[in-house]
Amino acid sequence: MVSTVYRNAHHGHCTWHLSQNMKTRCKKKGATEMFLHIAKIYKTFEFDIAYNDFRNRYPEAAQYLDERESLDRWTRAYCPKTSYNIMTTNGVESINARLLEERKLPIIALLDSLQKLASSWFARYRHASIASNTNLTPTIEGNLRSRFTDAQGMQFFELGCLEFDVRSRGHSAIVDLESKRCTCRVFDIDRISCAHAIAASWLAKIDLYDMCSEYYFTMSWCMAYSETVYPVPEENEWPHNINFPLVLPHLLEKRVGTRKQNRIPLIGEFSKR
Ligand SMILES: [Zn+2]
Incomplete structure (x- = not known):
């Protein structure tokens, strides 16, 4: 699916x-x-x-x-897709932790609780993104500045149109600013300029921000949290012209003993099954 x-x-x-x-x-x-x-x-x-x-x-x-x-x-090296350097299940972890009590609630109360949780998170990140005064999100801006420092003192040679050989401490990297690739693979995978690409951009007089993925921009961050998550309306406000299907509960075998409380399994834990 x-x-x-x-x-x-x-x-x-x-x-x-x-x-x-x-x-x-x-x-x-x-x-x-x-x-x-x-x-x-x-x-x-x-x-x-x-x-x-x-x-x-x-x-x-x-x-x-x-x-x-x-x-x-x-592995990052053999991942066939773009990972954007964001490899985390923090969101899943947070929801897991927050739902320990709420999961015992009836479905409407659970949905209400989820709506409040989502709204509070949206508000927090909406305010943070609006308050941010950098082009990129604060973490990525920090990464770029750090790489900019690393790029100081690198030697670079123009190979072709927007292609450069950038050397530092005996190592050489080939940068292609048109396809946004570097043989160090940091530029390709992170979608943020590596130190070699920063040095090459300086020589080519290209704005560093033009080399970053649009997903890292503060504007994208702000837009990601711009939607409103509405609460479930009162039951008497629900539309009456909808034929709701009759949903029956699953037929479960009642087990003897104390009911075990399982949390939602995390991605890495599926391998145990
Ligand atoms: Zn590089």
Whole structure:
């Protein structure tokens, strides 16, 4: 269903939850930290070297990953789609935590509660985005400024029309400003200029902000929270010309003993099933 509606979406897993599941197979010190580090590597050949090293140090953990997940599900280097550097399930976590009590409520009360929660979040981020005085969202603006500092002192050579060879500390990167790509892959994946692209943009006299994805702009952030989430109206205000289907509850077998309360499983936990 998801792949039908979102045809360009890719099914990935939360690396943090995967790392927690991995602990059931490998509890050696440093395995989680190294796993989280290699999952974020940009270049495939650098990832391959690092994953071989990881496999030698933590064979049980590597076996756990190889048996359950293909590389495109958890590595940045092999992800076939754009990830925009935002890899988090914080929203799911917050809803999970907030619904512990509300989930016991009848459906209308639950919807009311969800509406209040969504409205409060929308208001918080709407106010924050309006108050922001930067072109990009504060975090991304900070990233760009930091990369701008890194770009100082880099050497660059014009190769072709909007293509540059940018060198720093003995390493070379090829930047193509037209396709917004760099051989370091940071520019391609993050959709924010890497330090090499910043140096190249300076030489080409191109505005740095023109090189960033529109999704990172404060205006996009503001628009994302501009919609209103309305409460469920009073029952006597519901339209009367709708034939509501009769929805019967599921036939459930009543279990003996105390009812176990399950939370909604998180993305990484599906692999346990
Ligand atoms: Zn680069």
